[in-house]
Amino acid sequence: xxxxxxxxxxxxxxxxxxxxxxxxxxxxxxxxxxxxxxxxxxxxxxxxxxxxxxxxxxxxxxxxxxxxxxxxxxxxxxxxxxxxxxxxxxxxxxxxxxxxxxxxxxxxxxxxxxxxxxxxxxxxxxxxxxxxxxxxxxxxxxxxxxxxxxxxxxxxxxxxxxxxxxxxxxxxxxxxxxxxxxxxxxxxxxxxxxxxxxxxxxxxxxxxxxxxxxxxxxxxxxxxxxxxxxxxxxxxxxxxxxxxxxxxxxxxxxxxxxxxxxxxxxxxxxxxxxxxxxxxxxxxxxxxxxxxxxxxxxxxxxxxxxxxxxxxxxxxxxxxxxxxxxxxxxxxxxxxxxxxxxxxxxxxxxxxxxxxxxxxxxxxxxxxxxxxxxxxxxxxxxxxxxxxxxxxxxxxxxxxxxxxxxxxxxxxxxxxxxxxxxxxxxxxxxxxxxxxxxxxxxxxxxxxxxxxxxxxxxxxxxxxxxxxxxxxxxxxxxxxxxxxxxxxxxxxxxxxxxxx
Numbered sequence: 001x002x003x004x005x006x007x008x009x010x011x012x013x014x015x016x017x018x019x020x021x022x023x024x025x026x027x028x029x030x031x032x033x034x035x036x037x038x039x040x041x042x043x044x045x046x047x048x049x050x051x052x053x054x055x056x057x058x059x060x061x062x063x064x065x066x067x068x069x070x071x072x073x074x075x076x077x078x079x080x081x082x083x084x085x086x087x088x089x090x091x092x093x094x095x096x097x098x099x100x101x102x103x104x105x106x107x108x109x110x111x112x113x114x115x116x117x118x119x120x121x122x123x124x125x126x127x128x129x130x131x132x133x134x135x136x137x138x139x140x141x142x143x144x145x146x147x148x149x150x151x152x153x154x155x156x157x158x159x160x161x162x163x164x165x166x167x168x169x170x171x172x173x174x175x176x177x178x179x180x181x182x183x184x185x186x187x188x189x190x191x192x193x194x195x196x197x198x199x200x201x202x203x204x205x206x207x208x209x210x211x212x213x214x215x216x217x218x219x220x221x222x223x224x225x226x227x228x229x230x231x232x233x234x235x236x237x238x239x240x241x242x243x244x245x246x247x248x249x250x251x252x253x254x255x256x257x258x259x260x261x262x263x264x265x266x267x268x269x270x271x272x273x274x275x276x277x278x279x280x281x282x283x284x285x286x287x288x289x290x291x292x293x294x295x296x297x298x299x300x301x302x303x304x305x306x307x308x309x310x311x312x313x314x315x316x317x318x319x320x321x322x323x324x325x326x327x328x329x330x331x332x333x334x335x336x337x338x339x340x341x342x343x344x345x346x347x348x349x350x351x352x353x354x355x356x357x358x359x360x361x362x363x364x365x366x367x368x369x370x371x372x373x374x375x376x377x378x379x380x381x382x383x384x385x386x387x388x389x390x391x392x393x394x395x396x397x398x399x400x401x402x403x404x405x406x407x408x409x410x411x412x413x414x415x416x417x418x419x420x421x422x423x424x425x426x427x428x429x430x431x432x433x434x435x436x437x438x439x440x441x442x443x444x445x446x447x448x449x450x451x452x453x454x455x456x457x458x459x460x461x462x463x464x465x466x467x468x469x470x471x472x473x474x475x476x477x478x479x480x481x482x483x484x485x486x487x488x489x490x491x492x493x494x495x496x497x498x499x500x
Contacts, residue, residue, distance in 0.1 A: 004112065006085075007089070007111055007112035007113050008112050010082075010085065010086065010089070010112075010113050011112050011113050011116055013082075014113065014116045014117070014120065015031075015116055017076060017077070018076070018116070018119070018120055018123070019031070021123075022119060022123055022126070023123065023126035023127070023129075023130065023207075024041075025041070025126055025129065025130075025205050025206050025207055026119060026122070026123065026126050026207050026208075027041070027206070027207065027208045028115075028118075028119065028207070028208040028209035029115030029116070029118065029119055029209065030119065035208060035259045035260075035348070036351065036419075038206055038207075038208045038259060039258075039259060039261060039289060039351065040351075040419070041206050042206055042213065042215075042258070042263060042287055042289075043286075043287045043289065045204050045206075045215075046204055046206075046215040046263075046287050047265075047285055047286050047287060048217060048265075048285040049202075049204065049215035049216060049217050049252050049265070049285075050216060050217050050218060050219075050223075050251070050252055051215070051216040051218070051220065051222075051223035051249055051250070051251060051252060052213060052214070052215060052216075052248075052249070052250040052251075052252060052256035052263065053213070053214035053215075053216065053223055053226060053227050053230075053247070053248075053249055053250075054213060054246065054247060054248045054249075054250060054256050054257065054258065055211065055212040055213065055214060055227075055230060055242065055247055056210070056211055056242070056243045056246035056247050057210045057211075057234065057240050057241070057242060057243065058240075058241045058242065058243040059241075060118075060122075060209075060210035060240060061106055061107055061114070061118060061210065062106040063106055063239070063240055063241070064106050064107055064117075064118070064121050064240075065238070065239040066087070066090050066091070068121070068237075068238060068239055069090070069117065069120070069121050070083060070086070070087060070090075072120060072121060072123075072124065073086065073120065086113070086117075089111060089113060090107070118209065118210075121238065122207065122209075122210070122238075124237065124238060125207070125212070125230075125233070125234070125238065126205075126207060128230075128233050128237075129203075129205040129207075129212075129214075129230075130205075132203065132226070132229060133203045133204075133205065136201060136202075136203045136218075136222075136226070137201060137202050137203060138199070138200070138201050139199040139200035139201065140200060147187065150183065150186055150187040151187055153183055153187075154180070154183040154184060154187055157176075157179055157180050157183050158180060160176075161176045161177075161180060164176075200217065201216075201217055201218040201222065202216075202217040202218075203215070203216055203217075203226065208259055211258065211259065213256065213258045213263070214226060214227075214230075215252075220249065223249045224249060227247065227249060230242065231247075252264065252265040252285075253265060253267055255290070257292070260292070260295055260348070261289045261290065261291065261292070261349075261352065262289070262290040262291075262292050263287060263288070263289060263290075264287075264288050264290070265285050265286065265287060265288065266285060266286045266288055288353050289351060289352050289353060290352050290353055290354050291349035291352040291354055291355065291357055291358065293357070296345055296349075296357070296358065296360075296361040299341075299345065299361070300361065300364050300365070303323065303341065303365070303368075304321060304323050304324075304325070305320060305321055305323055305364055305365055305368035306318060306319070306320065306321060306364050306368070307319045307320075307321045318364065320364050320365075320366075320367035320368040320370075320371060321368055321371065322368060322371035322372045322374065322375045322453070323368060323372050323453075324372075324375070324448075324449075324452060324453015324454075325450075325453065326372050327372060327375055327376045327446075327448045327453050327455075328443065328446055328448055328450060330398075331373070331396040331397075331398070331407075332396055332398040332407045334369060334372060334373070334396075335369070335394075335395075335396050335407045335408075335409055336407060338365050338366075338368075338369045338409070338410075339409065339410045341365060342358075342361070342362045342365060342410045343410060345358055345361055346358045346362075346414055350414075350415075350416065350417040351416070351417055351418070351419070352416065353416065355414055355415065355416040355417070356414050356415070356416065357414075358414045359414045362410065362414070366394075366409065367381070369409070370384050370385060373388075375453065375455065376448070376455075378455060393408050393409065393411055394408070394409040395407060395408045395409065443459075443489045444459050444461075444489060446489075447459060448489075449489070449490050449491035449494055450479065450488055450489050450490060451475065451476055451479065451488065451490045451491075451494040451498075452490075452491065452493075452494055454491050454493075456491040456492070458491070458492055459489050459490070459491070460489075460490055460491070460492055460494075460495035461487055461488070461489060461490075462476065462487070462488045462490055462495060462498050462499075463486055463487045463488070464480070464486050465486075466486070467480065467481060467484070467486060476488055476490075476494075476498050
């Protein structure tokens, strides 16, 4: 406790010194900044770029050079006693599975000062990017003369129509509107800025923790040169290694991956109606964010809620699957857990152009939840839905001090949002826990194997003398270490497997 208190005080001191001077392009581990603030900076500042440089630092937080870090701190801090305290924190090491690990480099894992120290270290990269931007940027984007002529012609037509509208007959008015519409369509078919302007170059940069994204208006050779300059600076100045596999140069019309989003630019100049029912041009070059399928599909697989099989033609078929590790939970805990998973995924991808695809994620989780209830109560999905669904909403009852309440399954939709901020945290139901699922009596009475999830009337207890004596080298040891529990209620088959 005292150690955590000292770390918090050191963190507050460092934040008061460095936070006001950090770059606006840095978004990781900072107050009032997040992944979404980084993505919104990209949406606002990366418009019109030609190339993405996806930057990734190999084993960044484990590779910080302690001497380089202390020298950076010494530039603004003169108190050697304070620096000596930070040096001790860096060299203190850490415990993992009751084994001591030395720290020869990197910031201490789990320490409260690690995030601010990482930002201080990588602020040198932000400064380098800012200086490189000043030397690289040149010229100004030039207007497209053909677009300007079309805009002038449209202005003349509109002015003429307003002046003569009252004096024209119906046929003349229709012809005037046709000419005006043709002029609008032609103007909107042209880019407002000149393409392939070799005199104009620009660089934009955004960083979140050890991941950074660079946008370049210029040639592929310019992007390659910038990538090489970043690599040399990281190696020579910060003693860090840029991952060659993950650091890619991607054309803006392809998709770059950053912070779990696919980022690309609008490819066409189609005309669309806005919220005021006025015809607007879709801006070519505007940044578009997309939720990648592999991200939410991977989460479903990680939860154990999805099974993928293939038919004889090789077509992929998705099946929802029960989650055996949730069977021992109460009904309200199961629904609350699934709601939290859905809201977490939707909140993160709510600013994506395809935010509505999260409904597919929620659909699989919903039917996985039904099958989990079915496994728990040995009933079909149909009977579970008939029991708990009311007015089209799946809800489970729970008792509170004020009486009976209901916990509803998520049904608020998946509309795309412009800004992903101001989300309220989930309010967990304050139910009365008559039977704590961790109690030995409750686990035995439930009759569910905590290893395979099978319902059985014959429960065997596997136990160890001490958690220190086991390693996470098999499934049951991993579960016991994760739950911090020396006992495991299992079925006879699993017990035979464990003791074999």
